Amino acid sequence: LDQEMKAHAPMEQQRQPMFTSPNANPNPNGSTQLPQSSSYERPTTSDILQQEQVFLTNTLQNTKLDSVHTVESQMVQITSLLSQFSNLISEQQEEIQVIAETTKQSRKNVDDGREKLVEATERKKQSRHYFAWAIFIMGLLLLFFNAVLS
Numbered sequence: 001l002d003q004e005m006k007a008h009a010p011m012e013q014q015r016q017p018m019f020t021s022p023n024a025n026p027n028p029n030g031s032t033q034l035p036q037s038s039s040y041e042r043p044t045t046s047d048i049l050q051q052e053q054v055f056l057t058n059t060l061q062n063t064k065l066d067s068v069h070t071v072e073s074q075m076v077q078i079t080s081l082l083s084q085f086s087n088l089i090s091e092q093q094e095e096i097q098v099i100a101e102t103t104k105q106s107r108k109n110v111d112d113g114r115e116k117l118v119e120a121t122e123r124k125k126q127s128r129h130y131f132a133w134a135i136f137i138m139g140l141l142l143l144f145f146n147a148v149l150s
Contacts, residue, residue, distance in 0.1 A: 043051075
């Protein structure tokens with residue numbers, strides 16, 4: 001029994017009341033001593049619960065208010081970014097139109113160039129035939145003159 005009392009004694013010294021009077025005087029062992037006047041009344045359980053409820057309500061409202069401020073600042077940042085994107089797009093719109101027109105013109109030039117290459121290839125093939133006929137006819141003329149003159 002003595003050992004149990006000694007084991008609980010340090011815990012008793014560590015305990016401190018939840019609510020103390022501003023006029024309470026702390027003892028050297030850490031506990032507080034209430035003044036001897038009869039004007040101090042110990043808070044009731046309902047008072048303690050009511051104070052705790054007010055504290056929790058205020059904490060919850062502050063937390064919600066902080067969340068609202070965070071969301072509001074994020075919305076302002078998003079709006080700012082959208083505005084910047086809109087400005088960049090409008091600035092680049094003219095350049096995009098120039099690029100689109102240049103692309104169309106380049107495509108037309110490539111198609112025209114392809115047609116010219118096809119025509120040149122056909123002309124080259126036709127000219128080879130004329131050149132071959134010319135060589136063949138000259139060869140026949142040389143044979144004819146060789147046969148006549150010999």
